[in-house]
Amino acid sequence: MNYAAILQTVGSLALISGVLSLLISLAEKVLNNYGVCELDINGGAKKISVQGGASLLSTLAAEKIFLPSACGGKATCGLCKVQVLEGAGPLLPTEEPYIPAEERARHMRLACQIKVKTNMKLVIPEELFNIREFNCQLVAMEDLTYDIKWLKLELPPGERIDFKAGQFVQFYSKPYGKVKEEVFRAYSISSRASEHDHIELLIRLVPGGLLTTYVHTVLKVGDQVRLSGPYGDFYLRGNCDEMVMIAGGSGLAPIRSLVYDVIEKGLDINMRFFFGANTVRDLYYIDEFRQIEKDHPNFTFIPCVATPNPEDNWTGPTGFVTVALKEQVADGNNKEAYLCGSPGMLNACIDILKDKGFTEDRIFFDKF
Template sequence: MEIVLTVGIISGISGILAFLLTIANNTINDYGDVKITINESKEYDARGGSSLLGLLIENEVYIPSACGGKGSCGFCKVKVTEGGGPLLPTETGYVTEEEAKDNIRLSCQVKVKNDIDIEIDEAIFNVKQYEYSVVKNESITPSIKHLILRLPEGKEIDFKAGQYIQLLAPKYKGNREEVYRAYSLASSPNQKNEIELLIGFVPEGICTTYVHYHLDEKDKVTVVGPYGDFYYQDNDKEMIMVAIGTGMAPILSILRYMRENRITDRKVIFFFGAKDEEELFFDEEFQELEKELPKFRYIPSISRPKPDGKWNGEVGRVTDTITKYIENGENKEAYLCGSPRMIDSVVDLLKEKGLEEESILYDKFS
């Protein structure tokens, strides 16, 4: 009887606490209807109490975010001009002092309790959510998958050559959370019904594990995009392209765009770095591009050639190859995509050769 009585008392207390929490949530935390004003021109009505990021998504305004709103990626920055409250401790690791002075905030950490005014890039309004079908998921190296995704008939995506999307990894065996991860588009923007991605495997990576071991052809996937200010610039400068691994994707998108639009008068040189011969891919397409773009040259290099001596191309890191082939940076423009370490070393090298910093475009990935 004592056990039964104790259980009854505990259950009763738990029920009362749950009831009180419900009342508190509906009264103390009831902020009512709020208005979100974006760029002083667009207004959205929402129910207060949720994160700014969540309310924006509800209104189909897709701010980049890779961590699902947990405050651990730092991608979802917006400028809050009014109504955001003080900077939170959870934001300080991602918002610099300069950004804080300019009212930059992590939208996933800002709780909307009243009307709020924010500023975002106008390009964000072109970002949409899409549902794709998997046409191909093929291994092209021991660690890289080539993914082709197709939209339903009549649906299209508009993007610039070099931009990226975010792919949703759903819950699956071994993963209890949904996360978005950013991947550059390898396809030409002229191809509006399909997109291509190059996704390298990262040990314990939630999205790469999903793509490499759980995603099958004919499956459906959610994509949000396009994003990014790394894309083809229309001018007459000579183009220096540098990439390693899956960093080839946006470079390939730009080159395909140039081929399809018959941009044949620009001189282009592409340095691609890999560890060994197995990590080289799409060689045949680059050979075709050299035929169709008469001023284009493809120079792959590997850092660890096999001892059989069959490799007769460049050996070393991409910086070694660049040093060999680029004398000066006069009237040149660079497009770089790869790891932060590679990007930083190439940027330093190109600046030494005279390239102006504003002419060096890059996209870093971890």
């Protein structure tokens, strides 16, 4: 084959592939054009017309109706559950692990997984309509450890956030580097629920993690940050004589808010806070909690270090937090447990608590 023939063949192939991709993109546009769909919410109490084609989660968010979500729509957190009485189609394989039989019978679905393709009938709990979006300014940021940052985010003048101690917000990043779209993740509020003009967060860097890399390497004091919230059912119940609190890593965030809540409300409840760290360099807020312990006799702080180095001169409890928990909590009588941290740590602690007589309705947790 001569040179001209080769060029002609390559040109024809390029033309064919160009036409094919044009046809595919046109087909996608036609197939995904579901037109305007009506969302009927809570038996007609609210009706909205939306453009079909996007996930139910993002369609509702565009209408300022925010469902909880921690994974950014990856079907790994199961928080975006919503009751869809009509219009969702069959359950998808990605939803199956999160929707048990009883919830399937009630037509619960993952809003991030189902697309709006037709008119839908939804049931959305009233409290979710109170969730709002805030355009905050990052006014301070500091390293608490080598991988945990403290962030202070101020609400725009005149705006206020009302949350229950223990709840979380969703934090939206901006596109950066190779990450071309915004991502959003859940972060527990570590500040006092009595403070309404700002919130504080504790964000641990997850190596390779999209949002935490943004926070730790791109975000600067003075930047604008979009948040929504508050979300979650991890908050103070207080129907007890004692709260056993357990946290690891950045799981300290909601516990800090809960401790201040009990103190500020003047509740007659004892608090014992077990804080687990791998090494001494993973500990933080130690002085603050020791001071609270001095000022408030109903609060006891028990930091536990799994593997202290000899040069750390660590004199506190050594070993996993589970060891101290087993030794120091006798039973579950008139006690509630509040746990926040990694699934592995929490599962081990919950097993111990149940052995000691804590019933499931007195154990509250956020796993992350």
